[in-house]
Amino acid sequence: MLTTALGMSSWNSATDAADRLVMPPVDGRRAFQYLESICAIGPRISGTQGMQSQQELIEKHFTALGAKVQYQEFDAAHPKSGEPVRMKNMIISWHPESQERVLLACHYDTRPFPDRELLPINRTKPFLGANDGGSGVALMMELGHHIPSIRPKFGIDFVIFDGEELVFDRDDPYFLGSEHFARTYRDNPPTHRYVGGVLVDMIADRDLNIFYERNSLKFAPEITREVWDIAKQLGIREFVPRRKHEVRDDHLPLNEIAGIPTCDIIDFDYPYWHKRNDLPAACSADSLRKTGAVVLVWLATHGQPS
Ligand SMILES: [Zn+2]
Numbered sequence: 001m002l003t004t005a006l007g008m009s010s011w012n013s014a015t016d017a018a019d020r021l022v023m024p025p026v027d028g029r030r031a032f033q034y035l036e037s038i039c040a041i042g043p044r045i046s047g048t049q050g051m052q053s054q055q056e057l058i059e060k061h062f063t064a065l066g067a068k069v070q071y072q073e074f075d076a077a078h079p080k081s082g083e084p085v086r087m088k089n090m091i092i093s094w095h096p097e098s099q100e101r102v103l104l105a106c107h108y109d110t111r112p113f114p115d116r117e118l119l120p121i122n123r124t125k126p127f128l129g130a131n132d133g134g135s136g137v138a139l140m141m142e143l144g145h146h147i148p149s150i151r152p153k154f155g156i157d158f159v160i161f162d163g164e165e166l167v168f169d170r171d172d173p174y175f176l177g178s179e180h181f182a183r184t185y186r187d188n189p190p191t192h193r194y195v196g197g198v199l200v201d202m203i204a205d206r207d208l209n210i211f212y213e214r215n216s217l218k219f220a221p222e223i224t225r226e227v228w229d230i231a232k233q234l235g236i237r238e239f240v241p242r243r244k245h246e247v248r249d250d251h252l253p254l255n256e257i258a259g260i261p262t263c264d265i266i267d268f269d270y271p272y273w274h275k276r277n278d279l280p281a282a283c284s285a286d287s288l289r290k291t292g293a294v295v296l297v298w299l300a301t302h303g304q305p306s
Contacts, residue, residue, distance in 0.1 A: 020233065021297060024293050024296045024297060024300075026142060026288075026293045026296060027145070028288050030145075031141070031288035031289065032138070032204075032284070032285035034138040034141040035130060035138035035204060035283060037057065038130075038134045039128050039279070039280055043127060043128060044133060045109060045166065046162050046163045047086055047087070047166075051088075051109060054137070055071075055090065058108075061141055061144065062141075062158075065147075066148055067093060067094055067144065068092070068094075069090065069091075069092050069093075070092075070093070071088045071090060072090075072184065073087065073089075074180050075087065076163055076166070078166070079166060079167070079168055079169070079172040085163075087177055087180070089159065089160060089161050089162055089177045089178075089181050091159050092140070092157065092159075092160070093156075093157050094156040094157075095155040098154060098155025098192070099192045100192070101155040101156065101157055101192050101194050101195070102157075102196050102302055103157045103159050103194055103196075103197040103254075103260070103262075104140065104156065104157070104197065105136075105159040105160070105197060105198070105199045105200070105250060105251075105254070106135075106137060106160055106161070106199065106201060107136065107162070107163075107178075108136070108160045108162065109162050109164055109177075110129030110134075111129060111165045112166065112168055114126075114274055115274055116274035116275050117276060122276060127278065128276075128278060129278055130278050130279050130280045130282065131203075132201070132202050132274065132278055133164075134204075134280075135200070135202060135283060135288065138288060139200055139203060139288055139292050140158045142288065143295065143299075144158075146296055150296075161177035161181065161250050162176065163175070163177040163180075164176070164249075174248070177250075178250035178251075178254060179253045181254075181258070182253035182254055182256075182257035182260075183253075183257055183258075185257075185258045185260070186257055186258055186259070195302075195303065196262065196302065197223075197251075198223065198262065198263055198265060198295060198298060198299075199250055199254070199262055199263070199265065200265045200266070200295065201264065202270050202273070203266070203267060203287065203291040204284065204287045204288050205284075206282060208238040208267055208291070209267055209269050210239050210265055210267050211242055211268075212224060212228065212241060212242060212244065213244075213249075214243055215248070215249075215252060219251070219256070219263075220261035222261070223261055223263045223298075224263040227265065230294050230297045230301070234294065236293065238290055244268070244269075245266075245268040247264060247268055249266060250264075265294075270282075
């Protein structure tokens with residue numbers, strides 16, 4: 001019943017006989033275990049040993065699943081010392097031969113310090129970034145188990161940005177990795193073309209609430225509405241189709257520099273944002289499962305005739 005002309009089977013035909021979306025079997029518990037193993041590394045600040053350990057973990061994971069893993073490297077000046085910091089975006093490609101592609105993005109560096117702590121003494125303590133930095137990677141690691149079995153219209157790249165927040169002071173630059181990626185795409189166009197993208201950030205909050213993000217509606221209104229519509233059809237009410245925050249995030253360079261319409265899926269009502277308690281205990285397997293399901297259906301169905 002669930003086989004289509006494209007030869008897809010099971011849930012990934014995206015609709016059942018009654019034309020309803022089928023919930024994909026995203027494994028929230030496995031995603032949460034990935035979140036825990038990422039956090040077990042410790043802080044993953046750009047240019048540090050923790051970041052390198054994370055890169056090794058990610059590369060091994062996706063290579064074993066059959067994806068093509070590449071690094072896009074560049075140097076950025078450390079905002080404190082001015083010394084070069086080696087930055088590495090990771091690009092994990094599925095069906096790399098496809099010339100028309102969509103991207104799923106997140107950042108994987110963690111902020112150097114929990115600088116939103118109220119007491120100054122606490123602002124010098126380590127920051128683990130379970131939700132802010134860890135959750136997007138964990139979601140991708142789980143989705144990596146499902147991508148090989150879908151037959152999307154477009155090739156898929158998971159793009160993991162470095163240097164989203166190598167930020168010590170308010171005026172330090174954000175989005176180093178996504179800006180580099182976007183400028184490279186604009187100035188040295190690859191043979192492939194991105195038709196659109198989705199960014200995930202802080203999507204594992206135990207108390208998940210994901211509102212329309214205003215810049216996403218401005219730059220990528222169709223994709224934004226598609227994503228929230230998928231959530232509605234899957235019965236995932238944590239995606240609330242109402243405008244709330246306007247967030248500056250890695251989707252801005254993609255939209256403004258690269259011209260890739262990209263929406264940001266972000267829960268910006270996270271109580272431990274840039275605080276020490278951004279730990280696995282503040283996150284949940286079910287939040288990862290729900291966001292993962294929405295994103296996976298979008299990747300499988302974007303551009304498919306409905
Ligand atoms: Zn952050």
